[in-house]
Amino acid sequence: MNSISLNLNIMIKAAEKASKILIRDFGELEKLQVSSKGPSDFVTNSDKKVEKIIIEELTKTKKKFSILSEEIGKIVNSDKDNFWIIDPIDGTTNFLHGIPHFAISIALKIKEEIVSGLIFDPIKNEMFYAEKNCGAYFNNQRIRVSKKKKLDECLFATSGKDDINNVLNTRKSGSAALDMAYVAAGRFDGYFQKNLSIWDIAAGIIIVKEAGGRISDINYSSDKVIKVFAGSNSIYEKMLENLNNF
Numbered sequence: 001m002n003s004i005s006l007n008l009n010i011m012i013k014a015a016e017k018a019s020k021i022l023i024r025d026f027g028e029l030e031k032l033q034v035s036s037k038g039p040s041d042f043v044t045n046s047d048k049k050v051e052k053i054i055i056e057e058l059t060k061t062k063k064k065f066s067i068l069s070e071e072i073g074k075i076v077n078s079d080k081d082n083f084w085i086i087d088p089i090d091g092t093t094n095f096l097h098g099i100p101h102f103a104i105s106i107a108l109k110i111k112e113e114i115v116s117g118l119i120f121d122p123i124k125n126e127m128f129y130a131e132k133n134c135g136a137y138f139n140n141q142r143i144r145v146s147k148k149k150k151l152d153e154c155l156f157a158t159s160g161k162d163d164i165n166n167v168l169n170t171r172k173s174g175s176a177a178l179d180m181a182y183v184a185a186g187r188f189d190g191y192f193q194k195n196l197s198i199w200d201i202a203a204g205i206i207i208v209k210e211a212g213g214r215i216s217d218i219n220y221s222s223d224k225v226i227k228v229f230a231g232s233n234s235i236y237e238k239m240l241e242n243l244n245n246f
Contacts, residue, residue, distance in 0.1 A: 007062070008131055011106045011118045014057035018050045018104055019122035022089065025049075026123065029098050043089075043096045047071055050088035054106065058084050068223065070199050083109040087199040090119075091175030100124070105177040107202035112220045117203030119181040128181040129203075130210035136184050145213040145232035146186040151242070154189035154235055157182065168242055180204025183230050184211035190231030190239040198223050204230070 004012075025046040051071045058065070064079035069086040084106065089095055091102030100123040107117040118129040128143070130136035136143050148154050156168045157179035171188070173179055176196055182188040184207045193201075198220065205215050214236040216229040231239050 004129075004134075005116065005131055007108055008116050008118065008129060010058060010061050011108070011116065012120075012127070012129065014054045015104045015106060015118055015120040015127070017057055018053040018088070019120060021049050021053060022046065022102075022104070022122050026095065026098075026100070029095070040096060043092055046095070047088050047092065050104065051086060054086055054088060054104070055084075058086075058106075068199065070197065074223075081111050085109055085114075085199050085202040087177060087197075087202075090177035090200060091173075094174040099174070101173055101178065102175055103177045103181070105199065105203045107199075107206065109202065109220060114202055114206045114220075117206040119177045119203050119207065121178060121181075126181075128184060128207050130184070130207040132206065132210070134210065136207045136209075136211035138181075138185050143185045143211050145184060145208070145211050146189045147232070147234065148189055149234045151235070151238050154239075155187075156231075156239065157188045157191045159193055168239065176200040177204055180208055180230055183213060183232075184208045186211075186232075189235050190229070192227070192229045192239065192243055194227050196225040196228060198225055201225065201228055 048071050051069055064077050065082040065084055066077045066080055067075040067084045087105040089102050090105045095102045104120045107114050116131040120127045128138050156170045157173060158170050159172050176193060179191045180201055183191050208215055208230045213230060213232050
């Protein structure tokens with residue numbers, strides 16, 4: 001395994017521990033699909049359980065770091081410069097419908113910069129991670145963004161309900177975190193999305209950057225993100241040209 005920092009090591013261990021709950025709960029969902037209560041309460045419970053384990057694991061070693069997480073919101077501790085940013089299940093709608101495409105996302109923000117990030121898809125056992133100036137990795141193998149230069153050969157990811165009038169070949173996978181991880185790994189050539197929360201994409205930002213890709217400017221002082229664009233250097237500008245109305 002490549003050399004990683006203590007902070008990233010803590011993140012990996014937290015994600016792996018929490019993923020056991022997620023895998024077990026995902027297996028239980030089939031029984032709930034036919035129950036009168038329905039699975040949505042169950043999914044909210046899963047979200048909270050996973051979040052609790054992640055926070056417990058992260059704070060064992062880093063008690064003073066602050067936290068921003070999807071379910072519990074913001075916890076400002078004595079160290080306000082270091083923020084864990086957590087999305088316990090990115091792709092909850094997929095999870096809810098028994099679609100095996102969702103991820104745990106954890107990032108570390110120091111002051112106004114994401115310095116490390118991890119995206120873990122527990123069902124496929126795929127882990128993407130990166131640290132500033134150390135490169136991006138997928139299951140311990142170095143990854144780079146795609147090298148394609150022709151738009152018609154590219155595949156782009158997006159999500160939401162927007163009516164996209166463009167000539168780009170797109171997919172809607174239902175997980176912003178995995179979409180960005182896939183851009184970093186060269187599976188997708190680019191990604192664009194409106195109206196996100198910072199925890200959806202925080203880990204993906206550093207992973208794409210460290211894989212040699214480009215990311216639009218993000219305001220880290222807000223929990224909401226208006227728009228995000230991510231892609232390889234060779235395709236980023238061409239993607240934007242085709243998204244003038246986005």
